[in-house]
Amino acid sequence: MPDVITRPCCNDASCVSVCPVNCIRPTPADPDFFTAESLYIDPDTCIDCGACVDECPVDAILPEESLQPADEPYLRINADYYRDHDVEGGLVDSPRQPKLPPGDLHVAIVGAGPAGLYAAEQLVRTARISVDMFDRLPTPHGLVRAGVAPDHALTKGVEKNFDRVAAKKNFRYLLNVTVGQHIRHEELAARYHGVIYAVGAAHDRRLSIASEDLPGSASATDFVGWYNGHPDHAGATHDLSGDRAVVIGNGNVALDVARILVTAPEVLATTDIADHALEQLRSSSITEVVVLARRGIAHAAFTNSEFLALGSIDGVDVVIDPEELVLDATTEAQLAAGTLDSTVATKIRLAQEFSARPxxxxxxRIVFRFLADPVEIVGEGRVSGIRVRKNQYAADGTTVTPTDTVTELATGLVLRSIGYRCVPVDGLPFDPDRSVVPNEAGRVTDADGAVIPGLYVTGWIKRGATGGIGRNRACGQETASAFLDDVVGGKLPEPFASRDDIESLVADRGGHPIDLEGWKRIDATERAAGKAAGRPRVKLVDAAAMTALASPVTA
Incomplete structure (x- = not known):
């Protein structure tokens, strides 16, 4: 019986390198790796050796005989991928370290999320490379801690890999340090052979429609940060007194938001959701979440695994009017001919199955409305509704155009989930059109396209706000490899100041750096509180309290 990859798949491809028959696709060498929703195991090639099961950091791979009823559709989803993808044998090599010249090397990484930690993972394999990782928050792990939904505990399992990186003797955390305030970019550049920025995309995109900023209208960034206990959003409140919420967008974050709003509080109480959010959700009156998508089901941005999982929420219906499942002419022709991409075909099939459910x-309930465009948020003093225009496919079969049909949905809560954007970083060039730092394979470039020696980016600030944990691993490895190649090529400037004064420099400017031991104290406190409550952890959300807890006790 084959092994099967299920919903928690993180796409970091650690399973690929241990497969003796190379039956897991796409691999990092395949062109569709960066756009794949998940990895997939070919049931006809898998020899059921279990190597990938043991290697998976998020326990997403299961033997077929161990599948629960809710996971059984993944056997077909895995097989469907190979309907239009061939498998060739042979192992895929992991990134290899080049032979470095003599001497110690020091690297600063700004941002303690997955992209930065994956870059660090490759660098600290060489004992002569020391990595200092900075982050403005008192806690590491970035969006794994503050972005992954609390009911997706398995996905958070990648933290085990990050902990192994942090335990290396040549790695140091400098958390609770804001680069640009406690230490400046030019001071890092003077002290390190390379500076890698992995600062992500913390800001949301806007709709640019009337009354977007009315109370009761918020971004998914704010809402996700609120229920995940991000210190920047811990003090927020959201009005859950109405019976309907509207989520604008159709990516995985939109589905996360919708799912959290309708999941029973007693289920959420077993997760690491922030206590303040759980308390408000216990008194929520919301019974319906409407998810608006500008285009049709074939172009929905959510992954099939997240879509499928909605059907397993206890006490919740997924509602799709069959008339909403309009396909563009191109998709319809490909579907009829049997040439439609298997991932898109599966998405359409799942939607049809949902639409047929009683x-x-x-x-x-979660209600999906496709080809629906928000045009105005309405209300006096706060949100009372949203006006939505019906779209249609134009004569060319692919372009979406508006119709004259506008309806109004009554709601007291509108959450926009239409993507994230990066903002400029002090000391770095910035491309406002692409919302990234211009770069070549992670090497930062100036306005003329010339590489700036010793300066690198990884993650969303490098490529834009696309891709999840798995893509961040490949992205971080690419940037780390660029640094190593530049060392070998003698392309890096030599630091002219010592990094030994970093902590005192930060302290002189009012900072309180938190090291690995400090983070361990925060982590242990949260886990102990969680154990007492039957939860993975109870998150601390006040930055000052975490800073005090992380500080070593002195006589």
Whole structure:
């Protein structure tokens, strides 16, 4: 019986390198690796050796005989991928370290999220390379801690890999340090052979429609940060007194938001959701979440695994009007001919299955509306509704155009989930059109396209706000490899100041750096509180309290 990759797949491809028959695709060498929703195991090639099961950091791979009923559709989803993808044998090599010249090397990484930690993972394999990782928050792990939904505990399992990186003797955390305030970019450049920025995309994109900033209208960035206990959003409140919420967008974050709003509080109480959010959700009156998508089901941005998982939420119906499942002419022709990409075909099939399900009176529900464009948020003093225009496919079969049909949905809560954007970083060039730092394979370039020696980027600030944990691994490895190649090529400037004064420099400017031991104290406190409550952890959300807890006790 074959092994099967299920919903928690993180796409970091650690399973690929241990497969003796190379039956897991796409690999980092395949052109569709960076756009794949998940990795997939070919059931006809898998020899059921279990190597990938043991290697998977998020426990997403299961033997077929161990599948629960809710996971059984993944056997077909895995097989469907190979309907239009061939498999060739042979192992895929992991990135290899080049032979470095003599001498110690020091690297600063700004940002302690997955992209930065994956870059560090490759660098600290060489004992002569020391990595100092800075982050403005008192805690590491970036969006794994503050972005992954609390009911997706398995996905957070990649933290085990990050902990192994942090335990290396040539790695040091400098958390609770804001680069640009406690230490400047030019001071890092003077002290390190390379500076890698992995600062992500913390800001949301806007709709640019009337009354977007009315109370009751917020971004998914704010809402996700609120329920995940991000210190920047811990003090927020959201009005959950109405019976309907509207989520604008159709990516995985939109589905996360919708799912959290309708999941029973007693289920959320077993997760690491922030206590303040859980308390408000316990008194929520929301029974319906409407998810608006500008285009049709074939172009939905959510992954099939997240879409499928909605059907397993206890006490919740997924509602799709069959008339909403309009396809563009190109997709319809490919589907009829059997040439449609298997991932898109699966998405359409799942939507059709949802649309055919009976609805149970009195249950909470997630309602999908496709080809629906928000045009105005309405309300006096706060949100009371949203006006939505119906779209249609134009004569060319692919372009979406507006119709004259506008309806109004009554709601007291509108959450936009239409993507993230990066903002300029002090000391670095910035491309406002692409919302990234211009670069070549991670090497930062100036306005003329020339590489700036010793300066690198990775993650969303490098490539834009696309891709999840798996893509960040490949992205971080590419940037780390660029640094190593530049060392071998003698292309890096030699630091002219010592990094030994970093902590005192930060302290002189009012900073309180938190090292690995300090983070361990925060982590242990959260886990102990979680154990007492039957939860993975109870998150601390106040930065000052975490700073005090992380500080070593002195006589």
């Amino acid at each position: 609805r149970v009176p009195g249950r909470r």
